[in-house]
Amino acid sequence: MLRWMTAGESHGPELVVTIDGLPAGIEVSSEKIAAELARRRLGYGRGARMKFEADEVSFIGGVRHGYTLGSPVAVKIGNTEWPKWEKVMSADPVPAEELENLARNAPLRRPRPGHADLAGMQKYSHEDARQILERASARETAARVAGGAIAKAFLEQALGIEILSHITAIGSVSVKEGLRPAPGGLDEVDADPLRTVDPEASARMVAEVDRAKKDANTLGGVAEVIAYRVPPGLGSHVQWDRKLDTRIAAALMSIQSVKAVEIGDGLMQAHSFGSEAHDEMVPAEGGVHRVTDRAGGLEGGITTGQPLRASAAFKPISSLTRPLKTIDVDTGESTEAINQRSDVCAVPAGGVVAESMIGYVLAEAALEKFGGDNVRETERNAKSYLENLAVGIDE
Ligand SMILES: Cc1cc2nc3c(=O)[nH]c(=O)nc-3n(C[C@H](O)[C@H](O)[C@H](O)COP(=O)(O)O)c2cc1C
Numbered sequence: 001m002l003r004w005m006t007a008g009e010s011h012g013p014e015l016v017v018t019i020d021g022l023p024a025g026i027e028v029s030s031e032k033i034a035a036e037l038a039r040r041r042l043g044y045g046r047g048a049r050m051k052f053e054a055d056e057v058s059f060i061g062g063v064r065h066g067y068t069l070g071s072p073v074a075v076k077i078g079n080t081e082w083p084k085w086e087k088v089m090s091a092d093p094v095p096a097e098e099l100e101n102l103a104r105n106a107p108l109r110r111p112r113p114g115h116a117d118l119a120g121m122q123k124y125s126h127e128d129a130r131q132i133l134e135r136a137s138a139r140e141t142a143a144r145v146a147g148g149a150i151a152k153a154f155l156e157q158a159l160g161i162e163i164l165s166h167i168t169a170i171g172s173v174s175v176k177e178g179l180r181p182a183p184g185g186l187d188e189v190d191a192d193p194l195r196t197v198d199p200e201a202s203a204r205m206v207a208e209v210d211r212a213k214k215d216a217n218t219l220g221g222v223a224e225v226i227a228y229r230v231p232p233g234l235g236s237h238v239q240w241d242r243k244l245d246t247r248i249a250a251a252l253m254s255i256q257s258v259k260a261v262e263i264g265d266g267l268m269q270a271h272s273f274g275s276e277a278h279d280e281m282v283p284a285e286g287g288v289h290r291v292t293d294r295a296g297g298l299e300g301g302i303t304t305g306q307p308l309r310a311s312a313a314f315k316p317i318s319s320l321t322r323p324l325k326t327i328d329v330d331t332g333e334s335t336e337a338i339n340q341r342s343d344v345c346a347v348p349a350g351g352v353v354a355e356s357m358i359g360y361v362l363a364e365a366a367l368e369k370f371g372g373d374n375v376r377e378t379e380r381n382a383k384s385y386l387e388n389l390a391v392g393i394d395e
Pocket residue numbers: 047114115116136137138141255256257258317318319341342343346349350353
């Protein structure tokens with residue numbers, strides 16, 4: 001069983017991710033994790049904090065001399081902004097006179113529509129929205145990506161699986177249908193300001209983000225994750241919570257501001273005739289070949305051996321510099337929502353987070369199927385299974 005969890009506040013001293021259940025022998029390094037975190041900071045439309053926030057990575061358990069031990073892995077990501085927040089976010093009481101003149105300590109009483117502020121204040125009986133936004137903030141995704149880098153390393157080293165993401169829409173601009181990165185195409189995606197593979201759409205997306213920024217507005221969009229070389233047989237049709245599409249949907253939906261998930265071309269399929277919706281099979285040298293890949297590599301909640309594809313749709317950021325209408329929780333009167341520094345568009349970063357979420361889901365499913373207390377054992381088990389498949393596949 002693979003279990004993982006994060007802790008930490010957006011402006012706290014650090015974030016932590018703990019992963020329990022990974023096999024021994026996975027090669028990992030803080031440099032590789034830092035490189036993944038750097039990818040998460042990228043993307044046209046990110047706010048001021050990304051320019052000066054440097055994620056400081058260190059292992060606090062589960063790794064020795066560059067390899068996992070089989071014990072729980074814990075990774076810490078230091079917030080370089082901490083000195084500015086030390087008093088405001090201190091876990092220990094701070095004398096009132098030291099807090100008095102700190103502007104960032106002022107209680108936040110004008111909740112933002114679309115953020116977790118008001119629902120959280122009501123639920124936890126907090127009078128200051130900071131008690132909520134500190135944890136609701138997508139800063140937490142830095143911890144997810146740190147752990148996701150290890151899950152991805154496991155998948156790559158045991159099974160040769162490669163996970164990529166690319167942006168397929170920003171606001172009303174979409175990439176040309178069917179355009180997606182080929183295996184090994186991540187550098188090309190990351191080199192684009194919007195992490196997209198359609199240069200013409202990318203230019204229009206940049207203009208769209210600029211327009212939103214000028215208009216004191218924000219934008220959402222869609223990120224597609226593709227996993228190459230996923231073996232057939234991960235997940236199961238036998239129970240609702242063992243279906244891999246169930247687990248993928250939950251994992252992607254858990255990302256801050258994701259409001260819809262699509263598996264493969266699921267939306268198109270819903271509007272098509274059956275003759276146009278499925279992936280027909282023809283004989284091939286390896287066994288079977290699929291003429292198309294509309295199902296996104298999943299049938300009956302089980303991977304088919306085709307590339308796994310899933311998309312996450314992000315709503316626009318809810319902190320607008322042109323604030324939305326809200327109520328003042330002190331007076332109950334109409335006012336404008338908290339107006340603070342924010343991203344204009346975070347979808348390119350969201351794609352990197354989505355890769356990590358797919359990484360955790362596939363790592364868990366691969367361990368269920370192949371087991372292994374050492375990564376080489378997982379690899380051997382998978383190889384033997386693939387050699388004995390009833391019907392081979394031809395990607
Ligand atoms: C990478 C990333 C960056 C984000 N940056 C911001 C931001 O700067 N300002 C903001 O208000 N929301 C931002 N969000 C979205 C909020 O975190 C999210 O809307 C909030 O936690 C409420 O959750 P919900 O939208 O899922 O309901 C970001 C989301 C992601 C994935």
